[in-house]
Amino acid sequence: GSMAKRLNQIGVENTEENRRLRVKKCIGGVIFFHETMYQKADDGTPFVQMIKDKGIVVGIKVDKGVVPLAGTDGETTTQGLDGLSERCAQYKKDGADFAKWRCVLKISDNTPSALAIMENANVLARYASICQQNGIVPIVEPEILPDGDHDLKRCQYVTEKVLAAVYKALSDHHVYLEGTLLKPNMVTAGHSCTKKYSPEEIAMATVTALRRTVPPAVPGVTFLSGGQSEEEASINLNAINRCPLAKPWALTFSYGRALQASALRAWSGKKENTKAAQEEYVKRALV
Numbered sequence: 001g002s003m004a005k006r007l008n009q010i011g012v013e014n015t016e017e018n019r020r021l022r023v024k025k026c027i028g029g030v031i032f033f034h035e036t037m038y039q040k041a042d043d044g045t046p047f048v049q050m051i052k053d054k055g056i057v058v059g060i061k062v063d064k065g066v067v068p069l070a071g072t073d074g075e076t077t078t079q080g081l082d083g084l085s086e087r088c089a090q091y092k093k094d095g096a097d098f099a100k101w102r103c104v105l106k107i108s109d110n111t112p113s114a115l116a117i118m119e120n121a122n123v124l125a126r127y128a129s130i131c132q133q134n135g136i137v138p139i140v141e142p143e144i145l146p147d148g149d150h151d152l153k154r155c156q157y158v159t160e161k162v163l164a165a166v167y168k169a170l171s172d173h174h175v176y177l178e179g180t181l182l183k184p185n186m187v188t189a190g191h192s193c194t195k196k197y198s199p200e201e202i203a204m205a206t207v208t209a210l211r212r213t214v215p216p217a218v219p220g221v222t223f224l225s226g227g228q229s230e231e232e233a234s235i236n237l238n239a240i241n242r243c244p245l246a247k248p249w250a251l252t253f254s255y256g257r258a259l260q261a262s263a264l265r266a267w268s269g270k271k272e273n274t275k276a277a278q279e280e281y282v283k284r285a286l287v
Helices: 002-009 047-053 084-093 114-133 152-172 199-213 230-242 257-267 271-286
Strands: 029-032 057-061 066-068 076-078 098-105 137-144 220-223 250-253
Touching: 029 047, 047 057, 066 098, 076 098, 076 114, 084 114, 098 114, 114 137, 114 152, 137 152, 152 199, 199 230, 220 230, 230 250
Parallel strands: 029 057, 057 098, 098 137, 220 250
Antiparallel strands: 066 076
């Protein structure tokens, strides 16, 4: 999926061996796709075992992608609840500690609609409840896309509305908040917005939105990078952690592109570049 696109950009085939990299102490958890969960290292050691031996927790993406939400202006919901309980039970047996499920909302003049917000909040709550019944920690990911020309204020407003709906749904579904994590977008202006905001402004808007909507019972918030460059994602996360407002949750990252891009460029599919690529990856993770 995501890795295939990134490997293609540097002209490398998306094969099992080409996706591996040394992972250092700066990484606390790894999210697998179904196929990678069952792959093995060259010496026959299962990936999951390798990761666990390094003291890293194992996660699994359990949603089955976004589908159109009929009757809306191009909005979506996420599928994959059917058979989720059985899949979670199996993943738990196979070594998974946590799961991830992504919902997507978009900002325009008339979106996100109340229907899309409610539907996606409900789906996230169902998923979280099913995970917990199977002893798996759910990462709740309501991503508000950065596409559009909306300003920072509009993104903050929408983020607050979405998170408020998500936590209402989690409460309605009797989800144990202390056993969940949140993976939200940072509050940023749309990619096409002409006004540029400082990392401090982004941090203030992000932390304010979280403080208004995310209960202190939630132990951690792992930001997604959401189309930001590596540099932006690191600088903004740093500004968020330095923001002078009280933050009752641990704040960290759950980045794909914003950790992988430099490493992929340094490596370019050549064995002799492996060391350089590993250094790049660790450098980004340590930032």
